[in-house]
Amino acid sequence: MSNLTLYERQKIEYYLKCKLKLRKIAKLIHRDHSVVVREVKRHKPQFSEYSATLAQHAANRKSHITNKRKLDKDWWLKRYVLSKLKLGWSPEQIAGRLNKYPPLELKKKHLCMETIYQYIYNQKDGEGAWYQYLRKAKRKRQKRYFRKSKLSLITGKISIHNRPEIINKRYRYGDWETDLVCFGRAKVALSVQYERKAMYSQITKIINKKADTNYNVLSSLKEKFPIQLVRSITFDNGAENANHLQLKYNHHIKTYFCDSYSSWQKGGVENLNGLLRQYLPKKTNPDTITNEYINYVEQLLNKRPRKKLGYKTPAEIFKKQIQKLQMVH
DSSP states (O other): OOOOHHHHHHHHHHHHHHHHOOOHHHHHHHHOOOHHHHHHHHHSSSTOOOOOOHHHHHHHHHHHHOOHHHHHHHHHHHHHHHHHHHOOOOOOHHHHHHSSSSSGTTTTTOHHHHHHHHHTTSSSTTTTTTGGGTOOOOOSOOOOOOOOOOOOOOEEEEEEEEGGGHHHHHHHEEEEEEEEEEEOOSEEEEEEEEEEOOOEEEEESSOOOOHHHHHHHHHHHHHOOOOGOOOOEEEEEGGTTHHHHHHHHHHHHHHEETTTTTGGGGGGHHHHHHTTTTTTTTTTTGGGGGGGHHHHHHHHHHHHHHHGGGGGGGHHHHHHHHHHHHHHH
């Protein structure tokens, strides 16, 4: 039922002065009885008569109060959020980056991640629904689960419990975590490395999951980056990590191992694996994955702002460290 018009309110005022009852007034203006009751109850002053003019002013003021969401009120803000969602940024990253490093057109604009989540989850399903851009594209928030690693016999392991605090607390650069991302029973996999302090990632396609193949990828870290940025690597107990001693003795890289069935102890790379699944689901045929696409995904992840980095990107942080080391030498 539409709102009352000024003309209808003037009729109510006139009939009230004629001492007609509200039910009779409702019939005369062709409105439901409850509509007239609410109108008089809301707009009749306590010690004076009902006024159609005052009631209309009050209704006009109230009509300007809407429940429009923040993103619906600001086109530029909405456009910014959607563009970053399409790049794979999380609502937390979008809000954090905006609040710390806003673009010129959004100076002094602020947003919290919950506002973005609420906007997404309150949208109607359809082709334009934003939840499809979330990493797991779930309509509702999901609980997190961790997969178990396979048990294997690896000699010469040093437990993660003996890893120095300088690594545990992320006081320095150059301490990495590594893991494999697999695609069912396919031989082809991705060897993934994650630098703990800069949150920088490296992704390499490997033809099999053998220890020699994974060793070649890990040893290449020393070729790609300054030695100060490759100090240690933390592994799980997968058989692909059996050649860790060669890294230790040939390349002077310290090696540490998680407890059995405790891959969560290297949570940085485990989280990175979850982000990768947005672009490379488990059902993907790995033979169709090109190195160009892997490089594209790697760059996307390294150019996402991170909360732990003050909403700077891993690429910005890591590049700055490399430049510092080059200046020293």
